Amino acid sequence: MNESPFALQKVAYWLYEYNDLYIEILNLSKNPCNICVSNEAEGLPFDCLEEPDYCTKQYSYFTDFYKGVEYGVDVQRYDLECKIALDELEECKNLSDQKNWLIKYFNIGISKVAIFSYDHLDYSVKKGEVVHPHFGNSPVGEFGVCIDRKYYENLIQFIKVFEELFYEKKVYPEKLEKIRKQMEKIVIPMIPIPKID
Template sequence: MKAVIISAYTELKDMNKGFKYSIAQVNWWLLKHGDLYREVSNTYNKLCNDCLDWQAKGLPIDCLSKPVYCNKNSDFHSYIKFYDELDKATQLNKLEQQCFNANDEYLLCSKEDLRDWVIKHYDIYEKLGTYFFGYLEFNSKDDKNLHIAEVHDKSFGVDIRAEDFKSSLRFYDVYFDLYDNQKLYPEKIKEWDELFSKIQLPKENYE
């Protein structure tokens, strides 16, 4: 199965020498290799025969040390993660129309209407916010391509061209300013602040 995984990577790599892909190209690759993804996932989530035998005898299994015979090997895990990251990008791309509509509404808003607009579209921002924050930070100021994923050996990565997220990026920039900078939805900010204040990080023991 490892050879099939390498072949799938190679096909995507050869599709675009600049590693800047359209969302349509990514969708095509995901669809073509969906069966492989399901096969790899099912295999990865099952204990191998050796581990099942040890488990039946009440012995500890050896998955953590990643022996060569184990189903939970790094090649399978890397492929699953890579596929999931690309799939996440295509799912978020489906918000483009909602963002386009929200942008049109924003252009018609008076200053008094902006708070209502922020409250109404918070759910879109919540879906995009963390994702865009994580992936846009890898790019230069003049290039807003989304750096989505890299194969495990770093031989190539996948950037999604900005035009495929044009409405989402515009929405994100406007909303970020109104929400984070102008703080037009303070109740939600307070809600998150209170939630984070309850999270206790483990104390380091310096003794």
């Protein structure tokens, strides 16, 4: 997948071409079979074993793939904003300026692009190999779309700098502490599981 990345425009055109099919499948997916409804009620993934004609959960591979690829095209729109942010950061000469920069671009860094590098860049490639973002990967890695890294260069650099300033250098410590406290509230304690002999 990483050897021959697609151009962003080609992927966007594919999304345009298959948008009607995607919407049609989403509309049809409002009628899952009894097993899918039961699995959903129990919090289990859709695994339609009956596969009746009216159950369209079997098409979730396509809809999940489409949503993943669509994210790849959508997140790229932040590349220009990240370029502007990086240019502004060059003017930040002291910690106070860097903190103000983090405050200004905090929403983008945490809410908009934070998961991009973790979920879409494959760091398992050989050292020195160019890593292109992957989108719409199937659960077992059978297929997905690789889009040329050049469309995301500023976004990737922004994430790197943002994480370094926020998490490593702790330039905005009060916000980091607030996030830590929020995370402590939502972490569910582990329930010991009895050993079965």
